[in-house]
Amino acid sequence: MEKGRSSASFDPKDLGTIIYGSKQEMEQAIAAFERVENILGDDNFKLPATYGDLNRQQMLLEGLRAGKATFQDGLKHNHSIFDYTTHLFSLGNANPCGLTAFLFTPFLKLVGTDEQVAHWLPLAESGQIIGSYSQTEMAHGTHVGGIETTATFDRETDEFVIHSPTPTSAKYWPGGIGYSASHTILMARLIIDGNDYGVHPFMVQLRSLEDFKPMPGIEMGDIGHVLKMSYNDTDNGYAIFNYVRIPRTDLLSRHASVSQLGAYTSVPLRDKLVYxxxxxxxxxxxxxxxxxxxxxxxxxxxxxxxxxxxxxxxxxxxxxxxxxxxxxxxxxxxxxxxxxxxxxxxxxxxxxxxxxxxxxxxxxxxxxxxxxxxxxxxxxxxxxxxxxxxxxxxxxxxxxxxxxxxxxxxxxxxxxxxxxxxxxxxxxxxxxxxxxxxxxxxxxxxxxxxxxxxxxxxxxxxxxxxxxxxxxxxxxxxxxxxxxxxxxxxxxxxxxxxxxxxxxxxxxxxxxxxxxxxxxxxxxxxxxxxxxxxxxxxxxxxxxxxxxxxxxxxxxxxxxxxxxxxxxxxxxxxxxxxxxxxxxxxxxxxxxxxxxxxxxxxxxxxxxxxxxxxxxxxxxxxxxxxxxxxxxxxAWTKQLPINVEARKNGGRFKEGWELYTEAFLKENKGFAGIPVRAKL
Amino acid sequence: MEKGRSSASFDPKDLGTIIYGSKQEMEQAIAAFERVENILGDDNFKLPATYGDLNRQQMLLEGLRAGKATFQDGLKHNHSIFDYTTHLFSLGNANPCGLTAFLFTPFLKLVGTDEQVAHWLPLAESGQIIGSYSQTEMAHGTHVGGIETTATFDRETDEFVIHSPTPTSAKYWPGGIGYSASHTILMARLIIDGNDYGVHPFMVQLRSLEDFKPMPGIEMGDIGHVLKMSYNDTDNGYAIFNYVRIPRTDLLSRHASVSQLGAYTSVPLRDKLVYxxxxxxxxxxxxxxxxxxxxxxxxxxxxxxxxxxxxxxxxxxxxxxxxxxxxxxxxxxxxxxxxxxxxxxxxxxxxxxxxxxxxxxxxxxxxxxxxxxxxxxxxxxxxxxxxxxxxxxxxxxxxxxxxxxxxxxxxxxxxxxxxxxxxxxxxxxxxxxxxxxxxxxxxxxxxxxxxxxxxxxxxxxxxxxxxxxxxxxxxxxxxxxxxxxxxxxxxxxxxxxxxxxxxxxxxxxxxxxxxxxxxxxxxxxxxxxxxxxxxxxxxxxxxxxxxxxxxxxxxxxxxxxxxxxxxxxxxxxxxxxxxxxxxxxxxxxxxxxxxxxxxxxxxxxxxxxxxxxxxxxxxxxxxxxxxxxxxxxxAWTKQLPINVEARKNGGRFKEGWELYTEAFLKENKGFAGIPVRAKL
CATH class of the missing domain: 1.20.140.10 (Butyryl-CoA Dehydrogenase, subunit A, domain 3)
Structure with a gap:
């Protein structure tokens, strides 16, 4: 390895300054990575927890642990490297806290009025709420125009009523909406007096900040292992809305707004700008x-x-x-x-x-x-x-x-x-x-x-x-x-x-x-x-x-x-x-x-x-x-939990033996008279 | 779907007879798949267990369950379809019992003498032993000639002594050797009187058939999730040999043998035929x-x-x-x-x-x-x-x-x-x-x-x-x-x-x-x-x-x-x-x-x-x-264990809230004064 490294014609850090943008940005990034790896207890002779026996829930806990560590490091040291990446350099949306900076705040800034941005942005940036972005539905991905979720204006209460009208309209895939996000920017069809004004963005609180239970009328859940390989540190999820009420003012209104009387106004190109x-x-x-x-x-x-x-x-x-x-x-x-x-x-x-x-x-x-x-x-x-x-x-x-x-x-x-x-x-x-x-x-x-x-x-x-x-x-x-x-x-x-x-x-x-x-x-x-x-x-x-x-x-x-x-x-x-x-x-x-x-x-x-x-x-x-x-x-192999466990059981996978293997051999008349070694 | 299917110019079963070899083979295969899916409890509106919260050990148990079902179906109904495939049509070596037919018996027939085959083959084919094939080492894959494991002839006891002389010589990767196989065909360098005769195949019993504990001197284990995606129903594993003794007659001797006096004889092309x-x-x-x-x-x-x-x-x-x-x-x-x-x-x-x-x-x-x-x-x-x-x-x-x-x-x-x-x-x-x-x-x-x-x-x-x-x-x-x-x-x-x-x-x-x-x-x-x-x-x-x-x-x-x-x-x-x-x-x-x-x-x-x-x-x-x-x-999404569990906890991922999210929001001064909804 040393031979492979010392043969270089240049110092990698000199190239790193170009890759990371500047010497300062490179050094800041390296320091942030080192701090977070330290908090997470990384040690390159210790088997990382995620390669052990984690089930779905334990994986998500690991994601929350890492997400919290990266988000807090950015707050404390005033940098934004983890807004776009995790501590593993995968995209920021691969952890439950990363969605806030990856999609929620950029989108908020794009579609919120100055007042709306002034209200929500500091809450999101300081980690007082956890953001997400809900666009894709079970049957609607690339073709955003096909979205079915409705936000119907109720003049009497000055509210929008968010609803999933069909089984295929369940939001499905958005990162963090399973169990991690408190708020989401939701894309839904704006309906006033039976007229459909197309897909618009709404701010919707998903969970109580007191106990994180779902807000009334919202059913959410995880969509399981994703590829079983990646993005399992976050909870891509689904959400079904059953006549959920939000104030009229939570339509994010930079490009379109609805008055108290139900009058709709929008800027030219709204449908392009929103994306x-x-x-x-x-x-x-x-x-x-x-x-x-x-x-x-x-x-x-x-x-x-x-x-x-x-x-x-x-x-x-x-x-x-x-x-x-x-x-x-x-x-x-x-x-x-x-x-x-x-x-x-x-x-x-x-x-x-x-x-x-x-x-x-x-x-x-x-x-x-x-x-x-x-x-x-x-x-x-x-x-x-x-x-x-x-x-x-x-x-x-x-x-x-x-x-x-x-x-x-x-x-x-x-x-x-x-x-x-x-x-x-x-x-x-x-x-x-x-x-x-x-x-x-x-x-x-x-x-x-x-x-x-x-x-x-x-x-x-x-x-x-x-x-x-x-x-x-x-x-x-x-x-x-x-x-x-x-x-x-x-x-x-x-x-x-x-x-x-x-x-x-x-x-x-x-x-x-x-x-x-x-x-x-x-x-x-x-x-x-x-x-x-x-x-x-x-x-x-x-x-x-x-x-x-x-x-x-x-x-x-x-x-x-x-x-x-x-x-x-x-x-x-x-x-x-x-x-x-x-x-x-x-x-x-x-x-x-x-x-x-x-x-x-x-x-x-x-x-x-x-x-x-x-x-x-x-x-x-x-x-x-x-x-x-x-x-x-x-070293890592021996630390795998299945091996640690087997060492306690005489070197066997005890449950496998007791539940299946013993019965298998017995059914097939094993044991009786089989010489341990063939002496021919 | 019906439209897509009814537009066909032919009946898929007519093409199936060509794909599967004959009408009879196709029907036999379909019947075998249906029987096994039935035993395993497959139901296409029920979430398959493997998509749930299984950890490594539970995945291997699923593999043993399925492996046993497929092997026994072949025995009972006298067919060999599962010799080469699992019930999912992946390769037979993807389950712990499949290695027997996929590598162990074909190799045995190739390199064993008639007597050796007569002894071991019926045991393997009737499921009285579980076979595997151990060639690859930690540092030696494609280049078989580089294998380090030794089998040294001991004239006094008429035995070979199997040994892993270096850390890199641990067998690493062979399917089933972690915890499932009872026997293996082991590739090792044959040494007689200090002379190296090259890589030869040996029959080695890995585990006691009484209690499945490792045979003396053999340390074995699992190598963890593989790709976290596939082959997790079996236990690709490692094995380290510490002066393990086997009888001289367990050198598989169709192409080369060693006499009681230590005389080595081999057929021409032995080194090619063995592969x-x-x-x-x-x-x-x-x-x-x-x-x-x-x-x-x-x-x-x-x-x-x-x-x-x-x-x-x-x-x-x-x-x-x-x-x-x-x-x-x-x-x-x-x-x-x-x-x-x-x-x-x-x-x-x-x-x-x-x-x-x-x-x-x-x-x-x-x-x-x-x-x-x-x-x-x-x-x-x-x-x-x-x-x-x-x-x-x-x-x-x-x-x-x-x-x-x-x-x-x-x-x-x-x-x-x-x-x-x-x-x-x-x-x-x-x-x-x-x-x-x-x-x-x-x-x-x-x-x-x-x-x-x-x-x-x-x-x-x-x-x-x-x-x-x-x-x-x-x-x-x-x-x-x-x-x-x-x-x-x-x-x-x-x-x-x-x-x-x-x-x-x-x-x-x-x-x-x-x-x-x-x-x-x-x-x-x-x-x-x-x-x-x-x-x-x-x-x-x-x-x-x-x-x-x-x-x-x-x-x-x-x-x-x-x-x-x-x-x-x-x-x-x-x-x-x-x-x-x-x-x-x-x-x-x-x-x-x-x-x-x-x-x-x-x-x-x-x-x-x-x-x-x-x-x-x-x-x-x-x-x-x-x-x-x-x-x-x-339907499957709602059956995911994490969602079933959350429904019992007010729709939350309880541990995530208690261990991380609540602390995260509190550290960032959440709760205090954040309106549930922004009224602007």
């Missing part, structure tokens, strides 16, 4: 995808350095070969490490663009909303899919040991893969981006982010002219990415337009070419991602030393080249389908990839160390920083 | 991959028919659109259904080839062993990866509900993904096949399975001549598959040879081009798989009616065409890299895929019904045959 909170959620998810992918890769990299297997490379060293030496292992690891960085850098760029939108919006300028919406949809879909696939690949790269819950990998995989379907299912996201691209193509002028498309005419049959080391020039890669995206977008647009021209409805034509649009949308965001990576090279010398610049440049080259020319990457066909490349150009790129791999291999450990500074945040028996895998593996 | 048991394991895994992928797709198909979301297709129906109507949904579902069938058909062909080898081997002819070994490696790697990716995709296609443990999907995904790394890690498998291909290319005559490669010269720049409906001709697809495979194999071979020519060692050159060899090996086995599918069309009319023939032909076309031309499939670049296709040919194929999708869509439910006849085998709240998703979802 603006999702932009924030998606941005947080992208950053988390980078970190969680990096976590999985940290474990796999450390394991690959320590694990030895076979002699098949006939290296000079005595002993077996570190599996890191195998091409298929380090090729995949380094490629995926470059992807984790690419996601992070793309998040940085996207986050700035999103911040710009928020500033414009306070001045009433919503013009960039469609662009930011499409950007966040694509970044969310691309990042979560890349991270989920990568984390699962990293898990497999640790062989059997990656399959152990104790490796930490199954939980990371399960946690990332959840983000592929929540806060906007990825295929639906691509569909929305596809429609954005079609709309852009139909506009008289292309939107700014699509302007490059004009540089490529649809019938373009030009050949890429670069060769050899030209492909290390990142502007050459951008050119290749743009060429491909422009071609795919032109083609998809032409196909849809042709069907519409023949009389097919636009919706049906878009559905018919849904896969082509998805592939085009992916290509489009990959241009953005590559350019966002390149922006990082413009960091000043005091932030990024020569060594850091060098390793970043190599990683970005590796990222770009493997997207185009990796024999195992998906979608590479889209680069070569039109004969843009010759075979010899692909060979040139392959050879550069090989060079980059050799240059980056000594930095592999440091590249992942730079994301993960504390052992507790990984909770992995095979991923601790010291590389002391096998000793820890046996 | 022949793995061929059987891999074959079983391939079949299981087909069934488990089909299970995941059955759930996703049923869900997609029932689930409605959005109005975006402006169909004429009132209400929302069934998500099955979305192109990205049915495209992926049907493509993956075709893959499940392709895996099954490839298994059938591979199984026959393997049976042929076994017959030859009884006559001392091992000549086809290298071919069968390469075939099983590739089928195992291709099938498990395809099934694992497909099952995870199917899980995502059910959105949030697919993330619920109760959906059954997480367990199926976790169960399949395990097979990507066990019984031969897939990348290692591809490496072995790659070496087989290189060896074949270097031979004076190509091996029979590679003979087609000669038809394509390396510099071949010929163009595919097919167009339009030509691509429905399956021989055209075979031609395309062969062209690609031949080219990739030629290229990889040329690259390796060139480096070797320049002085690089063969091992290093193979490692350098490890990815290229993997891609070539994949292409080679895809030729086999496509041809195996086509063989199924030769079934006689009485086995396969016209309707069945038609649906099979469509599925095989869809399989072949999507491997080549799907915009979202991996590896498609390898078909077009050399300019073999023009763009217009890809368009022709895309259009045929669209036609096939429309033809197959009404059959989607029936195509999956044909694999899964009983609800209990899926254990899925959203995948039951009746499609009654939402009612069952709420």
């Amino acid at each position: 603006g909170g999702m932009l924030n959620g998606r941005s947080v998810i992208v950053r988390a995808a980078a970190f969680q992918l990096a976590q999985a890769l940290t474990i796999a990299t450390r394991y690959s350095v320590v694990r030895e297997q076979g002699h098949s490379l006939d290296l000079d060293d005595s002993g077996e070969t570190s599996i890191m030496a195998y091409k298929h292992q380090h090729y995949r690891l380094l490629t995926m490490i470059s992807q984790a960085y690419a996601i992070l850098f793309a998040w940085k760029a996207g986050n700035l663009a999103h911040a710009d939108l928020r500033i414009r919006q306070t001045n009433g300028d919503h013009s960039t909303l469609p662009y930011i919406h499409a950007l966040m949809c694509s970044l969310k879909a691309w990042s979560t899919q890349t991270a989920a696939d990568g984390a699962e690949e990293a898990r497999k790269m640790c062989g059997g040991h990656g399959y152990l819950a104790m490796s930490g990998l199954p939980e990371i995989v399960a946690s990332i893969t959840a983000t592929c379907t929540f806060e906007g299912e990825n295929w639906v996201m691509w569909g929305q981006v596809g429609r954005y691209l079609l709309k852009g193509m139909d506009a008289t002028t292309l939107p700014v982010d699509m302007a490059y498309i004009d540089q490529y005419c649809p019938a373009d049959e030009e050949q890429c002219r670069a060769k050899g080391k030209d492909f290390l020039d990142l502007t050459v890669l951008v050119e290749i990415f743009k060429h491909r995206a422009a071609r795919l977008i032109h083609e998809a647009h032409a196909k849809v337009s042709s069907e519409v021209g023949k009389g097919m409805s636009r919706a049906k034509a878009q559905n018919k070419f849904g896969l082509e649009l998805t592939v085009a949308a992916r290509a489009h965001i990959e241009v953005y991602i590559l350019e966002a990576c390149i922006q990082q090279l413009a960091l000043p010398e005091e932030t990024a030393s020569h060594e850091i610049q060098q390793v970043l440049r190599r990683m970005i080259s590796l990222f770009g080249l493997t997207v185009i020319a990796s024999p195992i990457a998906p979608y590479t066909a889209t680069f070569i389908g039109d004969g843009y490349f010759t075979y010899s150009q692909i060979f040139d790129m392959t050879s550069l990839i090989d060079d980059l791999l050799m240059e980056l291999l000594p930095d592999a450990v440091a590249l992942t160390d730079a994301f993960c500074f504390t052992d507790g945040s990984l909770r992995s028996v095979i991923g601790c920083k010291d590389g002391d895998i096998y000793r820890r593996l046996m | 022949g048991g793995m061929l059987n394991g891999r074959s079983v895994i391939v079949r299981a991959a087909a069934f488990q992928l089909a299970q995941a797709l059955t759930i996703a198909t049923r869900y997609s028919v029932v689930r409605e979301q959005g109005h975006s297709l402006d169909l004429d129906d009132s209400g929302e659109t069934s998500i099955m109507a979305y192109k990205h949904q049915h495209y992926r579902l049907l493509t993956m259904i075709s893959q499940a069938y392709a895996i099954l058909f490839a298994w059938k062909a591979g199984n026959l080839a393997h049976a042929d080898l076994r017959i030859r081997q009884t006559n001392g002819d091992h000549s086809t062993l290298p071919y069968i070994h390469a075939l099983m490696c590739s089928l195992k790697a291709w099938s498990t990866q395809t099934a694992a990716d497909g099952a995870e995709e199917a899980r995502k296609m059910c959105g949030g509900h697919g993330y619920l443990a109760m959906s059954g999907l997480p367990e199926i995904v976790a169960s399949i993904t395990a097979t990507c790394t066990f019984e031969g890690e897939n990348w290692v498998m591809w490496g072995q096949v790659g070496r087989y291909l290189l060896k074949g290319m270097d031979a004076t005559t190509l091996p029979v399975d590679m003979a087609y490669i000669d038809q394509y010269c390396p510099a071949d720049e010929e163009q595919c001549r097919a167009k339009g409906k030509d691509f429905l001709d399956l021989t055209v697809l075979v031609e395309i598959f062969k062209h690609r495979a031949a080219r990739l194999i030629h290229e990889a071979h040329a690259k390796v040879s060139s480096e070797v020519g320049k002085g690089m060692s063969r091992a290093k050159a193979q490692n350098k081009f490890g990815l290229e060899l993997t891609v070539a090996a994949r292409a080679h086995i895809e030729v086999y798989i496509l041809e195996a599918c086509i063989q199924q069309l030769a079934l006689p009319e009485e086995t396969a009616s016209h309707e069945i023939q038609q649906v099979l032909r469509r599925m095989i076309s869809l399989f072949g065409l999507t491997v080549i031309a799907s915009p979202i499939a991996p590896y498609t670049a390898t078909f077009i890299g050399d300019g073999y296709f023009t763009y217009s040919q890809i368009f022709d194929m895309t259009s045929l895929i669209d036609d096939l999708l429309m033809e197959l869509l009404p059959d989607a439910v029936a195509l999956t019904d044909a694999f899964c006849f009983t609800d209990g085998s899926l254990r899925s709240v959203i995948g039951c045959k009746d499609g009654d998703i939402y009612r069952r979802l709420m």
